[in-house]
Amino acid sequence: MEDSVYDLLGAENPDGMFLSLKDALHDLPKVDLHAHVNGSIPPQVIEALAHRNPKYAEWTLPRTRRSLQACFDLFNVIHDVIVDRDSIYQASSAVIDMFAADNVRYLELRTTPRATEHITKKNQIETVLRAIAAGTSRHPLMAIRLLISIDRSHSLTDAMEAVELADQFRKRGVVGVDFSGNPTKHSFTLFRPALDLARSMGLRTAVHFGEVDNVPEVDEVLKWHPDRLGHGCVLVLTKTFPTYDDHHFGRYHRAGHPVILCTDDAGVFSTTLSAELAHMLRAFGPALPLGNPAAGPQRLLSPSATLALVSQETQALTPAPTGGEDAGAHPARGPATPAATKKIRRTRAGAFTVSAGSASEDGEDQDGDGDGDGDGDGDGDDRSSSGDEDQASPSAEGGERAPQQAGHGGCPPADAVEVASRPASGCPTCGAPATATATAAPASATFTLRACAAMQRQAARTMAFDPEAAQRVIEEALVAWEARYLAEGVIIVDMGPLDE
Numbered sequence: 001m002e003d004s005v006y007d008l009l010g011a012e013n014p015d016g017m018f019l020s021l022k023d024a025l026h027d028l029p030k031v032d033l034h035a036h037v038n039g040s041i042p043p044q045v046i047e048a049l050a051h052r053n054p055k056y057a058e059w060t061l062p063r064t065r066r067s068l069q070a071c072f073d074l075f076n077v078i079h080d081v082i083v084d085r086d087s088i089y090q091a092s093s094a095v096i097d098m099f100a101a102d103n104v105r106y107l108e109l110r111t112t113p114r115a116t117e118h119i120t121k122k123n124q125i126e127t128v129l130r131a132i133a134a135g136t137s138r139h140p141l142m143a144i145r146l147l148i149s150i151d152r153s154h155s156l157t158d159a160m161e162a163v164e165l166a167d168q169f170r171k172r173g174v175v176g177v178d179f180s181g182n183p184t185k186h187s188f189t190l191f192r193p194a195l196d197l198a199r200s201m202g203l204r205t206a207v208h209f210g211e212v213d214n215v216p217e218v219d220e221v222l223k224w225h226p227d228r229l230g231h232g233c234v235l236v237l238t239k240t241f242p243t244y245d246d247h248h249f250g251r252y253h254r255a256g257h258p259v260i261l262c263t264d265d266a267g268v269f270s271t272t273l274s275a276e277l278a279h280m281l282r283a284f285g286p287a288l289p290l291g292n293p294a295a296g297p298q299r300l301l302s303p304s305a306t307l308a309l310v311s312q313e314t315q316a317l318t319p320a321p322t323g324g325e326d327a328g329a330h331p332a333r334g335p336a337t338p339a340a341t342k343k344i345r346r347t348r349a350g351a352f353t354v355s356a357g358s359a360s361e362d363g364e365d366q367d368g369d370g371d372g373d374g375d376g377d378g379d380g381d382d383r384s385s386s387g388d389e390d391q392a393s394p395s396a397e398g399g400e401r402a403p404q405q406a407g408h409g410g411c412p413p414a415d416a417v418e419v420a421s422r423p424a425s426g427c428p429t430c431g432a433p434a435t436a437t438a439t440a441a442p443a444s445a446t447f448t449l450r451a452c453a454a455m456q457r458q459a460a461r462t463m464a465f466d467p468e469a470a471q472r473v474i475e476e477a478l479v480a481w482e483a484r485y486l487a488e489g490v491i492i493v494d495m496g497p498l499d500e
């Protein structure tokens with residue numbers, strides 16, 4: 001450790017414990033909802049598997065920054081070497097072990113059915129599911145589910161087959177379908193019949209969108225109202241991210257959309273979820289006690305974070321469609337909800353605080369806790385309605401003052417999904433008129449370890465496609481983690497980057 005704790009904190013050693021940020025993030029029980037199997041294979045494993053093929057005898061996975069197109073070129077190599085039951089099983093098992101080692105407790109993997117000269121698409125999915133079953137036995141604290149991917153560079157027929165496979169393997173842990181692939185190929189429109197079919201079967205839908213600037217498609221996807229959205233980079237017009245400050249994660253979080261940071265392709269990007277959370281804390285976190293004062297908010301992206309940070313899964317951003325078939329009233333999701341508009345939240349000291357600069361105009365995140373749960377206590381649970389948590393208070397980290405909500409009879413706030421779909425004003429529970437006022441604050445966000453935990457909890461409750469399993473594996477572990485890392489007197493010392 002280069003700097004002493006006292007230098008970093010500028011304070012005398014209090015009676016508390018000293019723990020490292022690295023340990024805190026590693027120990028945090030985590031949720032990853034967006035991980036492509038073949039993109040998540042650890043580099044050394046994919047290299048070993050590639051070296052079996054004479055064509056790739058010398059091949060190594062590049063560990064540097066790369067463009068989106070370069071990523072897709074890499075997938076071609078990976079697909080060239082993961083071709084039979086053995087390589088699929090080994091690769092999938094290594095992916096699961098990697099997430100387990102990073103303490104990811106609820107994992108939604110996704111993979112595209114692919115036939116090779118050795119196997120059928122069905123064989124391939126069965127093999128991944130076998131690896132998942134064995135992985136769950138090796139890691140009993142984990143729950144792993146699978147989405148079947150529709151690759152937009154393939155055909156509608158392939159997409160229909162993918163949906164059928166998803167339906168066929170539902171009893172073995174398939175929970176939905178994913179729409180992914182090279183975003184410059186084909187259109188969302190072409191694949192809508194397959195996605196409509198998936199929805200009509202009660203499968204959940206996660207859609208990649210907004211990875212490239214294609215506004216009509218973004219509009220179409222939002223109108224279709226998938227259960228979850230991945231990436232969404234162009235929605236906030238950043239497109240590329242020269243600095244973390246420009247990253248759309250902060251924007252979504254400030255706006256209070258349920259959002260979770262995921263790895264996407266941990267192998268291809270040589271990263272882990274803990275490392276991504278560390279990047280996020282450094283980018284959006286307070287200077288002390290979590291951040292390294294030397295690493296200011298304008299710190300450039302590190303190579304390993306180049307594209308990994310674009311991977312996030314967020315709840316659908318727009319109102320559900322109204323009326324007719326499109327209302328989304330299918331067996332799995334039930335009737336469509338009314339249009340989303342204003343959110344009313346609370347905060348308490350130490351919670352994630354969000355400035356109101358854009359909050360009132362966006363009509364969002366007025367609790368300022370950034371946990372997206374609407375209660376402002378930063379825990380993501382929305383269950384607590386105790387008086388002190390209702391009081392806005394200056395943030396422990398940033399000194400920003402978060403907006404206040406006037407109480408009205410102690411109605412418990414709705415959870416994130418309901419919050420996002422409540423009517424224009426008023427308490428979602430009792431209908432009392434909204435009386436929240438946002439105080440002006442600088443347009444910056446503070447992201448704390450508390451908010452990291454809140455994000456996992458919220459995702460398990462409201463974004464996971466098997467929320468029951470997600471909560472089962474995460475809830476108790478999160479409480480224990482919070483007791484250890486968020487207790488009074490515990491000081492987290494940032495000892496530098498986790499991954500460099």
Ligand SMILES: CNc1ncnc2c1ncn2[C@@H]1O[C@H](COP(=O)(O)O)[C@@H](O)[C@H]1O
Pocket residue numbers: 036037038039068071075110111112149151180181182183208211264265307
């Ligand atoms: C970088 N962001 C991304 N955007 C879009 N699609 C992506 C992706 N990352 C991965 N995939 C999709 O996942 C496949 C690899 O895993 P599976 O063979 O399915 O397990 C890629 O071929 C691509 O279709």
